[in-house]
Amino acid sequence: MKALLKIVVFSLAVICGFAGYTTFGLPLIVPEAPPQEEKLGGDITMDQFIAVGEKIYNGKGTCPLCHNPVGGRAPLLEPVASVSMERIKDPRYNGKATTIEEYIYESMVEPSAMVVVGFGKKGTNDTVSPMPDVSRGAIGLSEVEINAVIAYLQNIAGVDVTVPLPTGDSAPAEEEEPAEVKLAESPKEAFAKFDCVSCHMGPEIEEGGDIGPDLTVLATVAGKRKKGMSAKQFITESILDPNAFVGPEMEGDMMPDDYAEQMTVAELNMIVDALAGGK
Ligand code: HEC
Ligand code: HEC
Known part of the structure; x- marks a missing residue:
């Protein structure tokens, strides 16, 4: 606990120190230290599921690392559920989504299906997204966790929350997931x-x-x-x-x-x- 506190205090110190050096788009957000699986069993209400989504968004998902108002590295996501249908109709869109839920899901696991203008990888003319597939690698969200984040994003944009609640069956999936990337401990x-x-x-x-x-x-x-x-x-x-x-x-x-x-x-x-x- 003491060590964690130290990390948090030091991170804040580093971040405050950097506030003056605005020449680069440092993420001015401290993601919650080491990602932990959210416990998701049956018997959960939609409000609870949305709250879990918010935690994953800010914690394990590390979404604010890029999606934040300071860095300008990625678009803000508060309104994403309200603009999803427009995105799907955009001539540049090359994904398969037909609903808001599907669009947000696709954006998370196949980011290059639609690259928001001005946010593509340098030199690709907005055809390749710099966003990682959040179901893999260091972030590695499970299907249920992705749904929780979608529920959160639908809720903050004020549109209907359409994702299914996790059932008793979907919870144990966590254990089957291989720990693809391990946090370094030294x-x-x-x-x-x-x-x-x-x-x-x-x-x-x-x-x-x-x-x-x-x-x-x-x-x-x-x-x-x-x-x-x-x-x-x-x-x-x-x-x-x-x-x-x-x-x-x-x-x-x-x-x-x-x-x-x-x-x-x-x-x-x-x-x-x-x-x-x-x-
Ligand atoms: C490494 C930086 C990075 C991280 C981490 C990241 N994103 Fe992104 N994301 C981007 C960028 C850049 C874009 C804009 C380019 C594009 O459309 O793919 C984007 C686009 C999106 C879009 C589409 C936005 C729109 O207006 O159409 C969604 C939805 C999204 N991200 C969700 C998430 C969620 C949820 C997380 C956390 C689980 C996350 N992102 C983590 C960089 C990131
Ligand atoms: C592909 C090669 C490569 C990798 C991988 C790499 N670096 Fe570097 N690093 C360099 C080069 C070349 C420089 C000198 C040029 C510069 O300052 O950018 C440098 C400079 C630095 C400096 C500044 C040193 C000074 O004297 O000013 C630090 C600190 C540093 N690297 C740390 C790291 C750390 C920590 C990692 C891993 C997380 C890493 N590097 C990975 C090539 C690499």
Whole structure:
């Protein structure tokens, strides 16, 4: 509990610290730390199901990481259920949905069926969505969880909630689901999971690559890289927005720039702490 509190407090500190650095679209939202399966059994009312959907939306689903008013990385979702039918009629639409429920479902598992103008992946002319399939990978929502989120989105837009309530049968499905992506539990695991080891040597990295700079000495220099930025702030920025500062004699554009979409806040903090010299 104490550790969790520390993570939350530190995240807030990092986020407040960054509020001044608005040059990049950092998600200014702390998703609830480690995703946990929502308990979904039978005997649940629609109001409860909607409340579960809201929790999944803000927690395990990490939707506000992109869908938030600050970053401008993704459209706001409050009105999505009200605009769904228009989206389906759009000439650019190439999915199969015929109802609001189907449109939201499809948007979550097959985001490129309709890419909202201005929000496509760079260079694809709005044909490819940067949004991950939320039924897979790190987010990995089950069908029931997806339905709960749809119920929540229909409810906040004020349209009829049409998704079915989970039955006793749909609940055990959670256990069958393979844990596709495991949360890293130590800096060492995190460096391996996010493949930092392919390019960097560093603390807790035994065999690292040399495409990027050796991160072993970073703790002593990071605080001096950018005026007004603490070591932790600089390291956080280097990971989330690698091209914001490219070190002397270093080539930019090499390091992946989508770690913000892959990591949980807890994993990011663990990495930053390790690189800043522990603690
Ligand atoms: C990594 C960033 C990211 C995350 C995380 C993310 N989305 Fe998205 N989402 C986007 C972007 C960008 C778009 C706009 C491009 C498009 O239409 O696919 C979008 C589009 C959508 C749309 C269609 C919006 C419209 O107006 O037609 C829906 C619905 C949606 N997302 C739901 C969700 C839900 C629910 C979650 C959480 C379970 C989520 N998204 C998580 C980036 C994200
Ligand atoms: C494909 C290779 C590659 C991967 C993978 C990679 N990096 Fe990098 N990284 C680089 C390169 C090249 C630089 C130097 C250019 C720059 O600053 O963007 C760099 C710079 C950095 C810096 C700034 C160092 C300094 O001295 O200013 C940090 C911190 C960093 N990386 C951390 C990480 C972490 C943590 C991961 C894994 C989550 C990671 N990198 C994954 C290639 C990579």
